[in-house]
Amino acid sequence: MHMTESHPEIWIADDDRGVRYVLAEALRDAGLLVREFSSGEEVRAALREARPALLLTDVRMPGEGGLALLSALKAQGVGPVIVMSAYTDVATTAAAYRAGAVDYLAKPFDLDQAVAAVQRALADVPATAAAPVVDVVPAHALLGESAAMREVFRLIGRVAASDLNVLITGETGTGKELVARALHEESARRGKPFVALNTAAIPSELLESELFGHEAGAFTGATRRHAGRFEQAEGGTLFLDEIGDMPLALQTRLLRVLAGGEFYRVGGRELMRGNVRIVAATHQDLDGRVAAGQFRPDLKHRLDVVRIELPPLRERRTDIPLLAQHFLAAAAQELRLPPKRFSKAALKAIAQRDFPGNVRELENLCRRLAVIAAGTEILPADLGSSAAVPAAGGWTDALREWATQAIAEGELDIHTRAREALDQTLLQAALAAHDGHRQHAAAALGVGRNTLTRKLGASRKRRPTKP
Ligand SMILES: Nc1ncnc2c1ncn2[C@@H]1O[C@H](COP(=O)(O)OP(=O)(O)OP(=O)(O)O)[C@@H](O)[C@H]1O
Numbered sequence: 001m002h003m004t005e006s007h008p009e010i011w012i013a014d015d016d017r018g019v020r021y022v023l024a025e026a027l028r029d030a031g032l033l034v035r036e037f038s039s040g041e042e043v044r045a046a047l048r049e050a051r052p053a054l055l056l057t058d059v060r061m062p063g064e065g066g067l068a069l070l071s072a073l074k075a076q077g078v079g080p081v082i083v084m085s086a087y088t089d090v091a092t093t094a095a096a097y098r099a100g101a102v103d104y105l106a107k108p109f110d111l112d113q114a115v116a117a118v119q120r121a122l123a124d125v126p127a128t129a130a131a132p133v134v135d136v137v138p139a140h141a142l143l144g145e146s147a148a149m150r151e152v153f154r155l156i157g158r159v160a161a162s163d164l165n166v167l168i169t170g171e172t173g174t175g176k177e178l179v180a181r182a183l184h185e186e187s188a189r190r191g192k193p194f195v196a197l198n199t200a201a202i203p204s205e206l207l208e209s210e211l212f213g214h215e216a217g218a219f220t221g222a223t224r225r226h227a228g229r230f231e232q233a234e235g236g237t238l239f240l241d242e243i244g245d246m247p248l249a250l251q252t253r254l255l256r257v258l259a260g261g262e263f264y265r266v267g268g269r270e271l272m273r274g275n276v277r278i279v280a281a282t283h284q285d286l287d288g289r290v291a292a293g294q295f296r297p298d299l300k301h302r303l304d305v306v307r308i309e310l311p312p313l314r315e316r317r318t319d320i321p322l323l324a325q326h327f328l329a330a331a332a333q334e335l336r337l338p339p340k341r342f343s344k345a346a347l348k349a350i351a352q353r354d355f356p357g358n359v360r361e362l363e364n365l366c367r368r369l370a371v372i373a374a375g376t377e378i379l380p381a382d383l384g385s386s387a388a389v390p391a392a393g394g395w396t397d398a399l400r401e402w403a404t405q406a407i408a409e410g411e412l413d414i415h416t417r418a419r420e421a422l423d424q425t426l427l428q429a430a431l432a433a434h435d436g437h438r439q440h441a442a443a444a445l446g447v448g449r450n451t452l453t454r455k456l457g458a459s460r461k462r463r464p465t466k467p
Pocket residue numbers: 141142143144170171172173174175176177178179241283323359360363
């Protein structure tokens with residue numbers, strides 16, 4: 001009844017009345033006409049007499065789901081469609097884009113963001129022809145539910161199908177290789193090889209032949225012709241890890257290959273043509289390396305067409321419980337150990353840790369716990385200490401200064417005196433925290449009560465000695 005020719009409607013399909021309501025209100029506030037549906041079937045029925053300017057649909061609804069609806073609409077040339085879902089794994093996101101969605105909203109979403117997405121999509125009409133629909137989507141181990149990871153999934157879904165070169169940045173262990181694999185698996189190149197080469201792990205003099213291959217006799221030790229990674233990855237994806245470490249000479253060579261799509265094997269005459277998608281990764285600041293003259297700006301430009309940034313784990317702590325539970329279960333299964341689970345308190349404690357080694361470090365911790373934790377429930381005490389002993393700039397600096405001076409002065413009991421000072425500091429901190437209760441203080445320090453008493457006694461005896 002709101003329909004007029006000049007005021008096209010936005011249709012919302014979602015079985016959740018609340019979502020429909022707030023979304024519809026926000027869109028109306030933005031001056032749009034909105035019509036609501038609670039199922040795919042209702043949308044189909046309405047399509048017999050009208051067309052939306054844009055459809056926003058949930059993925060999971062009773063009856064026909066959003067993705068099926070999306071493909072049906074695309075087949076009829078109705079568009080654009082924005083998909084919404086609480087399931088923000090790579091597979092669902094990528095499936096939505098493949099089926100022709102113009103955008104993907106991860107629930108819960110910000111209403112302004114949703115309105116902006118609608119306006120953007122309306123501005124981009126006409127939408128292009130539908131991409132073929134693939135129903136079977138491979139499962140990925142790339143997990144996460146933080147806003148940051150949802151954004152990563154969205155980007156992967158968006159760019160996987162294109163042949164654009166992607167640069168993945170992030171600290172060590174943040175999942176760069178997994179993202180590269182996901183890009184490959186979600187692209188039309190799946191089924192073709194995914195070949196990884198860690199630039200930093202290979203001696204620079206061998207890197208060229210690793211990349212481009214060599215002919216027999218090309219250099220000492222080259223007894224047989226060898227296909228390089230470029231050749232091995234033909235039709236698929238070549239993942240160049242730690243690209244920031246690539247020597248300049250090789251950067252020049254790689255650039256030429258990327259620009260011309262052709263290369264020679266080392267010592268070879270035959271011009272090779274390759275069809276390879278390049279996904280590169282680095283934990284370094286590539287822009288900084290360019291500025292410092294260590295990385296070719298033109299090569300960076302070629303590799304850095306789309307950038308996916310993986311935030312460190314400490315900036316997406318909400319992912320930690322999910323990942324930890326997954327790794328614990330996976331380790332138990334892999335090592336054929338009885339399954340264990342985290343107590344609530346242990347999960348909370350883990351989520352508060354900083355993981356300098358990121359997801360890899362968390363994974364290692366969980367594997368260790370799967371093996372060594374005693375009970376079937378993992379308690380905070382099983383986790384061991386997390387707070388790193390303050391290293392630089394703190395007491396160790398002062399200690400070093402003191403030791404240097406004491407050594408210079410020829411003191412002979414440096415170690416004993418330092419130990420004593422350390423013990424005293426720890427004991428006093430623990431006693432203060434536990435109102436002088438020795439047993440509790442000992443437990444807090446992880447030493448026995450006798451040890452504590454002995455140390456206290458030792459210090460009394462020596463009190464006059466200043467450390
Ligand atoms: N989001 C994630 N979900 C599940 N597993 C993950 C995730 N991110 C990383 N991992 C796991 O953590 C480990 C490290 O990931 P990966 O090797 O992809 O990191 P990376 O950034 O490439 O590390 P590096 O820079 O050190 O090569 C792997 O075992 C990987 O399976």
